[in-house]
Amino acid sequence: xxxxxxxxxxxxxxxxxxxxxxxxxxxxxxxxxxxxxxxxxxxxxxxxxxxxxxxxxxxxxxxxxxxxxxxxxxxxxxxxxxxxxxxxxxxxxxxxxxxxxxxxxxxxxxxxxxxxx
Amino acid sequence: xxxxxxxxxxxxxxxxxxxxxxxxxxxxxxxxxxxxxxxxxxxxxxxxxxxxxxxxxxxxxxxxxxxxxxxxxxxxxxxxxxxxxxxxxxxxxxxxxxxxxxxxxxxxxxx
Numbered sequence: 001x002x003x004x005x006x007x008x009x010x011x012x013x014x015x016x017x018x019x020x021x022x023x024x025x026x027x028x029x030x031x032x033x034x035x036x037x038x039x040x041x042x043x044x045x046x047x048x049x050x051x052x053x054x055x056x057x058x059x060x061x062x063x064x065x066x067x068x069x070x071x072x073x074x075x076x077x078x079x080x081x082x083x084x085x086x087x088x089x090x091x092x093x094x095x096x097x098x099x100x101x102x103x104x105x106x107x108x109x110x111x112x113x114x115x116x117x
Numbered sequence: 118x119x120x121x122x123x124x125x126x127x128x129x130x131x132x133x134x135x136x137x138x139x140x141x142x143x144x145x146x147x148x149x150x151x152x153x154x155x156x157x158x159x160x161x162x163x164x165x166x167x168x169x170x171x172x173x174x175x176x177x178x179x180x181x182x183x184x185x186x187x188x189x190x191x192x193x194x195x196x197x198x199x200x201x202x203x204x205x206x207x208x209x210x211x212x213x214x215x216x217x218x219x220x221x222x223x224x225x226x227x228x
Contacts, residue, residue: 001162042205043160043218058215092159104148104209106216108160 002027002098004109006091012115013083020079021112023093028073030097034066037090037111046091049076083116090114121219123206128225135193137222139206142187146208149182151191154203154221163191163204193224201226 003026013019023032032049047055047068055068070076080087093109120142129135141149150165166173166180166189173180179192193200206219 004159042220043216045215094160104165105162106150107162108152110159113157 001101001105001107002029002095004093004095004107006093006109006112008112009110010113010115012117015084015116017083018079018081019083019114020077021091021093021114023076023078023109025074025095025098027099029095029099030073030103031095032070032076033094033096033106034068034076034078035092035094035108037092039088043092046078049078080114083114085116088114088116121206121208121217123204123219123222125220126223126225128227129196130227131196131198133196135191135196135200135224135226137191137193137204137206137224139189139191139219140187141189141206141208141217141219143208143210143217144184144187145210146187148209149180149189150207150209150216151178151180152205152207152218154205156202160205196224196226198226198228200224 005024007022034046035043037043045058046061047057049055049068049070051070067079090111090113092111094106096106097103122140151163152160153163154160164175177194181190203221203223205221207216
C-alpha cells in the first residue's frame with residue numbers, strides 16, 4: 001500500500017490558535033480525505049480534499065473552521081482554526097486510488113493527536 | 118440514513134478464535150471493510166469484501182457477509198496477543214465516496 005505520513009504526529013495548542021496538519025503520500029493518489037476521531041470514538045469524515053478546487057465538506061464542518069488545501073496528487077493540508085478544547089481529537093488523513101491498487105481500498109495515515117488547552 | 122453497529126468489547130483467550138460482528142442498515146453498500154487500530158496508531162486495512170460475495174478468507178482472517186440480514190463478521194483464528202486492538206467495520210455506499218464507520222470493537226486477548 002501507499003506510505004502515508006502526517007506532520008506533526010502530535011501537538012498541544014492553546015485555545016484560539018490554529019494548527020496546520022500536513023499529509024504526504026509516497027505515490028500519486030486519486031482521492032484524499034480528512035477524518036476526525038474524538039477520544040474513544042469512531043471516525044467522522046470532515047471533508048474530501050480535491051486537487052485544484054475547494055474541498056467538499058460534510059455536514060457539520062465548514063471551510064472557515066477547517067480550511068483544506070490539495071495542491072497536487074500527493075499532498076494535502078488541514079488547518080484547525082481558532083481552536084477550542086472541543087477540537088482535541090486525532091486527525092487522520094486517508095487516500096484512495098493508489099496506483100497499482102484497487103480503487104476501493106482506502107488507506108490511512110498514522111494520525112495527528114491534537115490537544116487544545 | 119446509514120448506520121453501522123458493533124458490540125464495543127470482546128475478550129478471548131490466546132489461541133481461541135475471535136468473532137467480531139457488525140450490522141449495517143444501507144442495502145446499497147458495495148464494499149464492506151475491516152480495519153484494525155492499535156493504541157496510538159492509525160487504521161490498518163485488514164480486509165474487505167464486495168457485496169456480491171458471501172465469504173472471503175485471508176490467512177487467519179475469515180469474513181462472512183449475510184447481505185439479507187445486513188450482517189458482517191470477522192473471524193480471527195488462533196488469536197494472539199498482538200491481535201489486541203480496536204476493530205472497525207466500515208461500509209461504502211453505492212452512491213458516494215464516503216465510508217461510514219462503526220463504533221469499533223475493542224478486542225482483548227487474555228494469556
